[in-house]
Amino acid sequence: MATFEPARLVSDMMKQSERPVIGPSPAGTIGLGAGDPDFRTPAHVRQAMIDAVNEGYSNYPPMTGDPDLLQALADYLERRYEVDWNTSDITITNGGSGALYASLAGYLNPGDAVLLPEPTYSQYADITRLVGAEVIWVKQTADWHLDPDAIRAAAVANPRAKILVINNPNNPTGVVYGRAELEATAAVAEECNLLVLADEVYDHLILDDIEFTSTMDIEGFQGRLIYCNSFSKTFAMTGWRLGWVAASPGLTPPIARVSRTSGGWVNWALQRAGIAAMNGPMEETEAMRVEYAARRDLIEELLDGAEGVSWTRPQGAFYAFFKYDAPVTSRRMSALLRERGVALRSGSEYGPSGEGYIRLAFAADRAAITEGMLRMRSTMAEAREGKIS
Ligand SMILES: Cc1ncc(COP(=O)(O)O)c(C=O)c1O
Incomplete structure (x- = not known):
């Protein structure tokens, strides 16, 4: 029987990845x-999905995303972080995973490097390798906080370092980064001219009475920020697959293009349900x-x-x-x-x-x-x- 080799980048990534492929667990x-x-998923979001299906949202959605959802996301950013975000700087994606893929693939050339303060969510490394770029692990402090000096040292040692990924709150440690470490990290990003991919999918799940500081809320990240979020964790919608990217002015076109070319448009009825989630009770x-x-x-x-x-x-x-x-x-x-x-x-x-x-x-x-x-x-x-x- 004929055998066919998978693409080299895919097999290389699979060899290095520890993301599970073991299938369902025994009973x-x-x-x-x-x-x-x-x-x-909250009842009003489920109902909005049903309504959208019944109302006939069955065509290809607008290429750049449902305008009402884009507006709901921009309004949310303004409400929460007092930022004036243009809807044309937002991309709707197939889940947070689609947001991460489009963001990384939109900016990485083979041979570029991505700085990953670790431990961190395993998908960043997989995507980086899938597009032929290199993963540079950067140690965090002993209590799993960001170490701006270590990030600077890694960037200086790797001239091809192009993107720094910050996952806050962090998977797998559950650590929430504070304002001071984020500001110091923003200064390093400026100094080393890094793009910053901020993944804040757990931003509504702060378990103690502490302040959550978003990269949106830090001046130093502006102009170089690719902010990724998802409906999966906030609204218990992991199976629905809705995510989004809000990128600094001018950064969106490659991200939107990769999203469209890889995952395709995002289910329109789902986007309508997303509006109910963003504008509804919490x-x-x-x-x-x-x-x-x-x-x-x-x-x-x-x-x-x-x-x-x-x-x-x-x-x-x-x-x-x-x-x-x-x-x-x-x-x-x-x-x-x-x-x-x-x-x-x-x-x-x-x-x-x-x-x-x-x-x-x-x-x-x-x-x-x-x-x-x-x-x-x-x-x-x-x-x-x-x-x-
Ligand atoms: C940090 C982080 N980012 C992104 C994702 C992916 O989110 P989604 O399920 O929306 O693709 C996850 C899922 O576990 C995650 O932990």
Whole structure:
């Protein structure tokens, strides 16, 4: 039988990626691996989708996005960050993933480099490699905050560095970056002339009473900002696939063109539902946020007394990033955990500093979290005592 080789960039990316391709878990597995909320999409958003389908939004949508949705997004940016964003500087995409792909592919040439403060969401590295560019991992501070000096050093050492990616709140650490570190990072971006891709898909999920500072709200990022967001996490709409990019003036055309050429137009009825989400009440998102915070506190209790397991208490998103003390790689640890019926993610998926860590997504109910934590603790204890490896 004839064999056909995949594109070299694709096979290279697949070799390096630790993003899971293992398929569905066996029955009885507790799923705490995926960042997929267990909440339903708010009722008014669901109704808006149904209405749009019935009203006949079945044609190709306007090429640059539904004008009402673009306006709703610009209005939102003005309400929240007091920025005057032109609708022509916004691109509607197929999910946050589509936003990331269009943004990176729109600006990277083969051989360019992307600076990734790590650990960080694994998709940035995959996309970077897919377009033939190079990933430069940049260490964060010991408590997982941005290290502007390390970013500067990486940019200086890599003259092809073109884009810096900032994910705030961070997946997988749950850390929320503060204003001072963001301002210092903006100064480095200016100094080294970097584009900044800011991924703020968890910006409504701040679990403590702390200020969230957006890149939108920092002067130094303006002119070089590619701001990506998604409806997936804020409105529990992961399966709907709606995202967007707001880029500094002049930066949008390549992003919009890649989006259109790769994923194509975005489902028009879905865009209409997006308007209802942006302009509608936020009580359900707030209720989700409160529940995520309660789950985070539950995890803290369940962690009590676990020898050799530690974490930095997450303040945003819905991830716990555990450091375990056992002579087992995090890839192996996630396989052992899976054998014991709990799906968690290997820390090394998120960059070299994630080795020795496991990520738990508390986007599942409290019973699942409680049982999953028990299984995780006992597996890590056995590995620590050398009973399994
Ligand atoms: C940081 C981050 N950005 C983007 C995405 C992708 O979002 P979407 O599901 O809208 O493609 C995710 C999904 O987990 C994420 O964690």
